[in-house]
Amino acid sequence: MQKFDSIRPFYDTEVNDALSDVIQHPMMKALMNFSFPDVADEVWKEQLKRTHSIRDFQCNFIYQSARKILEKSSEGLTTSGFEHLEKNTSYLFISNHRDILLDTTLLNATLFEHGLVMTASAIGDNLVKKSFLKILAKLNRNFLVLRGLSPREMLQSSKLLSEYIKQLLLHENRSVWIAQREGRTKDGNDATNPGVLKMLGMASEDKNVMEYFKKIKIVPVSISYEYDPTDVLKMPQLMAEANNEIYVKEKNEDFQNILSGVLGQKKRIHIHIGKVIDSEIDTIVANEENANKQVLALAQTIDDAILTNYKLWPTNFIAYDILHKTNQYSHLYTENEKSLFERRLEMRIDHDNPVLLEGFLSMYSNPVVNKLKYTDAF
Numbered sequence: 001m002q003k004f005d006s007i008r009p010f011y012d013t014e015v016n017d018a019l020s021d022v023i024q025h026p027m028m029k030a031l032m033n034f035s036f037p038d039v040a041d042e043v044w045k046e047q048l049k050r051t052h053s054i055r056d057f058q059c060n061f062i063y064q065s066a067r068k069i070l071e072k073s074s075e076g077l078t079t080s081g082f083e084h085l086e087k088n089t090s091y092l093f094i095s096n097h098r099d100i101l102l103d104t105t106l107l108n109a110t111l112f113e114h115g116l117v118m119t120a121s122a123i124g125d126n127l128v129k130k131s132f133l134k135i136l137a138k139l140n141r142n143f144l145v146l147r148g149l150s151p152r153e154m155l156q157s158s159k160l161l162s163e164y165i166k167q168l169l170l171h172e173n174r175s176v177w178i179a180q181r182e183g184r185t186k187d188g189n190d191a192t193n194p195g196v197l198k199m200l201g202m203a204s205e206d207k208n209v210m211e212y213f214k215k216i217k218i219v220p221v222s223i224s225y226e227y228d229p230t231d232v233l234k235m236p237q238l239m240a241e242a243n244n245e246i247y248v249k250e251k252n253e254d255f256q257n258i259l260s261g262v263l264g265q266k267k268r269i270h271i272h273i274g275k276v277i278d279s280e281i282d283t284i285v286a287n288e289e290n291a292n293k294q295v296l297a298l299a300q301t302i303d304d305a306i307l308t309n310y311k312l313w314p315t316n317f318i319a320y321d322i323l324h325k326t327n328q329y330s331h332l333y334t335e336n337e338k339s340l341f342e343r344r345l346e347m348r349i350d351h352d353n354p355v356l357l358e359g360f361l362s363m364y365s366n367p368v369v370n371k372l373k374y375t376d377a378f
Contacts, residue, residue: 004160016052018138078269079110090169090173095220100127161199188366221306222274224270226269227265304374
């Protein structure tokens with residue numbers, strides 16, 4: 001369908017030509033040498049030349065990259081909740097968002113391992129300004145979310161995006177991943193922007209948009225990293241916001257974040273898949289007549305699921321105790337874990353800047369604060 005050409009990934013018929021365009025690119029060589037360190041260049045080049053679908057590219061190349069990233073820069077990925085998903089079924093995964101590439105890459109790697117439908121994933125067009133990154137994104141079944149538009153353009157773009165997501169979910173049986181709000185969480189507070197739900201609902205032909213939300217099978221996803229490899233890179237934006245300043249990104253900042261996210265140390269990672277939000281929608285409709293309030297209630301339901309199932313790590317409790325000058329959670333971490341975190345703090349943050357120090361600690365401790373709303377026992 002030509003109407004989606006400006007945002008869609010490649011069709012399978014376009015994959016081989018796209019790979020031919022980038023096969024000699026130095027960044028492709030870097031990616032392949034990282035993913036297949038013991039394989040001669042001519043071998044992976046020959047295999048790429050024989051690749052004719054996104055699925056083949058993802059399973060034979062990107063999946064191996066994900067395994068290598070986990071091996072080199074983490075202490076492993078654990079998962080829970082995938083047993084709730086049915087095979088050959090499409091879902092709309094609404095996820096908290098911590099890392100530009102890894103959140104979706106690791107989710108898809110796990111879906112692949114479980115024999116489940118992998119996702120088409122939303123990515124801001126600001127993240128793929130370099131032509132190689134745009135081609136790679138389209139080869140990895142990313143579709144573009146257009147940024148920096150006028151209000152009128154934004155309305156048209158949102159409508160197109162919602163129609164494309166509907167096309168994927170209901171007509172192509174393709175799962176979709178979308179972040180709960182624009183951009184990654186910088187301060188550790190994961191919250192769903194109701195505007196995302198309103199955008200999704202624009203494609204609804206149901207009298208009540210909540211019926212449409214049931215049809216597209218919304219699944220909340222919680223992803224947590226013990227160490228955020230881009231933690232210090234998120235600080236300038238937090239500092240600007242603390243000073244009520246408008247934050248302007250550096251020229252290559254997004255690319256630097258992508259690289260740091262992939263290569264930086266993450267220690268342990270956990271992904272939890274929630275259950276499809278279904279009966280909760282019936283409850284919302286029964287309790288709220290106002291359509292706007294229904295959307296707000298659905299956003300809260302998604303938040304409840306993401307925060308309840310968010311896995312807390314020793315780093316979260318250490319940051320909370322340091323920030324609040326307490327030993328409240330000292331039973332949940334070792335002295336060694338604390339000293340490692342303190343060393344990271346020393347190396348990354350200027351301790352003479354209290355706003356910076358508080359911002360860094362809050363990024364790690366806010367998930368504890370948020371989970372306290374649902375439980376008082378850790």
